Amino acid sequence: MAITWILVANASLARLYANLGPKQGLQLVKEIAHPESRMKNAELSSDRAGQMQAGGSGHGSREQQTPPKLNAARSFAQMLAKELYLGRSRNLFGRAILVAPPAFMGMLNATLDGPTSQMVTDRLEKDYTKSSEPTLCGRLESCILV
Template sequence: MAITWILVANASLARLYANFGPKQGLKLVKELVHPESRMKNAELSSDRAGQMQASGSGHGAREQQTPPKLNAAKQFAQALAKELYLGRSRNEFARAILVAPPSFMGMINANLDGPTAQMITDRLEKDYTKTSEPDLRGHLGNCMLV
């Protein structure tokens, strides 16, 4: 039977499960935690905005273009996409299901390479990271019947 990987993630926590077929349940393969995504922007930023000389007599402050918290989430999404890439390249799964909130789903999708993205058969835009395994199986029931 083909193995299905199920990645259940948000910006600070991801659980990777394997399913070995219909009614076979879920087996936790790996849990990844990204505490930086839970921190406040002020805690992630090392300095205050830098000073720059403006034309004329005034001074201006230059702000970072992307908030540090968003950068942290993007880095985590990149790490998760790499995890899926490595699993695909090692033939550890035949298809995958992604479960993540809409904004984080977009970040993961943006980091997936083409062949790995083609192996994603279902995408659920929900945050089920705090959902128990039996409840998660219930939410994924239709996806895992294939």
Template structure:
């Protein structure tokens, strides 16, 4: 099978397309609502507090090790990368084009395995998640032209 998949994503939603001849066919859509939530809604409560020995003055609070919102973005990136890694191992695509906002693009790249990373033929650091499916090919045409089959 000789085909190209195109992942269009940001931290809260993603669409996976298969480039067939000169058309993009949606394979699947993904949503991660937690990435849209406010940080304080994601954390269980305020940071824990501590007090030093009774005879000594001192107290403070523990800082959160990671921002809850950033953690959710990373979780979604890992989920998408796991799907791509599995699909690559099942030979569902030969080439992969990743279209994502710069920061989220980096998160996805961190979670792709080595073999899947080798399949990425083009990186587009833009957020095109608001583009309608029917308009996606036209928007991405300058990047996808080498992969189009007549």
């Protein structure tokens, strides 16, 4: 039976588990924290908007198009996608399950490469990062044989 990787993540914390087969439960492979995603927008950006010369005599200021907190979450999603890519390229798992809140799931899906994305058999749009392993097993029983 192929090893299943289960990525349980939100924008600031991820846990990667392995399920080795029926009645094997979950084994924690890696835990990855991303404290930048917990910071406030003001803490992630400079003190004030940049100044630019406007056409005419007035001055304008430029607002950032994307909030810094959103950029931090996207950066974390890219980091996790790379982790899954490396695991796939090293044949460390045969299939994957993603568990993340809807907004972060969208970021993960957008950053996964094609072959890795094809190995994802289930996607659960929930935040189970605070769940214990036994609770997580119960919530994933429809996806894996624990």
